[in-house]
Amino acid sequence: MNTRLSKLFLFLTGLLLLLVATACSTRYKPEISLVTDSLLASEAEQMLWQKSEREQRTIERNGLIYTDAQLESYLNQVVARLMPETVPADLVIRISVIKSPYLNAFAYPNGMIYIHSGLLARMDNEAQLAAVLAHEMVHCIHRHALRAFREYRNQPAYLIAVQQALLKTKGLQKLAHSMGVTGAMAAISGYARELEAEADRIGFEWVLRAGYKPKEALSLFEEMLSDLARDGCEEPFSFGSHKQIRQRAENLQNLTVPAIINRLASNKSNPAFLAKLDQLLLDNARLDLQLGRFQVASESVEKFLSINPDDTRAYYLLGEIHRQRGHRSDVLTALDYYGRAIRLDPSFAAPHKAIGLIHYKEGQHALAKKFFESCLQLSPDTPDKAYIKGYLKQCTLSEES
Numbered sequence: 199m200n201t202r203l204s205k206l207f208l209f210l211t212g213l214l215l216l217l218v219a220t221a222c223s224t225r226y227k228p229e230i231s232l233v234t235d236s237l238l239a240s241e242a243e244q245m246l247w248q249k250s251e252r253e254q255r256t257i258e259r260n261g262l263i264y265t266d267a268q269l270e271s272y273l274n275q276v277v278a279r280l281m282p283e284t285v286p287a288d289l290v291i292r293i294s295v296i297k298s299p300y301l302n303a304f305a306y307p308n309g310m311i312y313i314h315s316g317l318l319a320r321m322d323n324e325a326q327l328a329a330v331l332a333h334e335m336v337h338c339i340h341r342h343a344l345r346a347f348r349e350y351r352n353q354p355a356y357l358i359a360v361q362q363a364l365l366k367t368k369g370l371q372k373l374a375h376s377m378g379v380t381g382a383m384a385a386i387s388g389y390a391r392e393l394e395a396e397a398d399r400i401g402f403e404w405v406l407r408a409g410y411k412p413k414e415a416l417s418l419f420e421e422m423l424s425d426l427a428r429d430g431c432e433e434p435f436s437f438g439s440h441k442q443i444r445q446r447a448e449n450l451q452n453l454t455v456p457a458i459i460n461r462l463a464s465n466k467s468n469p470a471f472l473a474k475l476d477q478l479l480l481d482n483a484r485l486d487l488q489l490g491r492f493q494v495a496s497e498s499v500e501k502f503l504s505i506n507p508d509d510t511r512a513y514y515l516l517g518e519i520h521r522q523r524g525h526r527s528d529v530l531t532a533l534d535y536y537g538r539a540i541r542l543d544p545s546f547a548a549p550h551k552a553i554g555l556i557h558y559k560e561g562q563h564a565l566a567k568k569f570f571e572s573c574l575q576l577s578p579d580t581p582d583k584a585y586i587k588g589y590l591k592q593c594t595l596s597e598e599s
Contacts (some may be wrong), residue, residue: 236465243307243344250306253467257296257312264295264315264478272474273313273331274425276324280332280404291329295478298373299485299494301422305334306381307343315482319498320425321418323471329415329450340400342393372405391445393468398449412450420445429493472505483515492523513539514549521552527558547577558589567593 255265259498273293287441291309296302299316306312311334321327337343389397423443470481480500486495496519503512517535520528533556536549554569570590574583 212327246307246343250308253377254310256304260372260376262296262373264297264375266478269474269478270294276328278327279408280335282404289338290380291335291338299482299489299491303330303334305337309338315478318475319479319482320422322468323412323414325414328405328410329412331402332404333397336397336400342389344398395449398446399453402453416447419443419450430467435562454596469505472501480512480515487519492519495519508542510539510542510546517549521556532556544577547580550576562592563596
């Protein structure tokens, strides 16, 4: 009798989990509870939450979070605008920015959403941001991580291989070490195709309900595809994959109904949105420059200048982009940008050093010496003082010979 009861209990438990999984894959209905208490208390989910919290503490401890209180407050305001009526009581959606120029956004099962500075810098308006956030919110609220974990738990070698791929990507070693298997599952491999499609469909409904123009999301993915094709690269995250971006674009294209979309006002309030990003645009451009991604770095600086037209740092950074790219035509362009930076702020030492480097490389040592000297006069305690003095010595020796 006990054996029969045990078998019946196991059968009913399996049936309950099947019904929950089926309910999660159907059309979103706010009045229906998304997760049963038994699923919430499940050992698997508790383990995922604990792993999520450990990985998030490591990410923060390793200095990977982009700190901007005003920007973070704004991002969470957009999340609040998108929030559905019914959310599991234990789930709090939060958002932080990771300092990385690579295209990515991913959600942990405990409601923590990370978006890379590189993805934010590619956006033109709030509607595009809302579409990305809504998609990740669906992953959290519909427990996609738990459903994916059931698929991946028997494939540890796959997850480890995916995580190891990050270690080989320039500029991502620290993030790879910080992000465990849970983060790797969400950020790198993404979820199963049907879960991604579900997140697109439900997220689309939330974006539409919040009054955004969903077609802007489609334009974002189309622009990313164009940029990746232009740069001839494939990024390590799901957002940087040609295949996955194309699939997302197709999903959104199928969801976009002109009769509905045309009734909504355009969300292309670029200056207001870019003003929210502000300093992030320059900071991310510097990260792109470190990776030799000159075109996208330049585009971020141009966005920043559209709202800060007299910023001397921005003109200096454009000069650095052209100087470091090193094409023959870039030299004059770099000198022009450095000149603008100096005219805006004659006390700014960095462009003087940069102009000196250009003249030194061109063999114009007398001119180079002049700018190196002016750099040290303006900033006598500059961290690269010894470096500049080394060039000055070479210029002097060249003059003497």
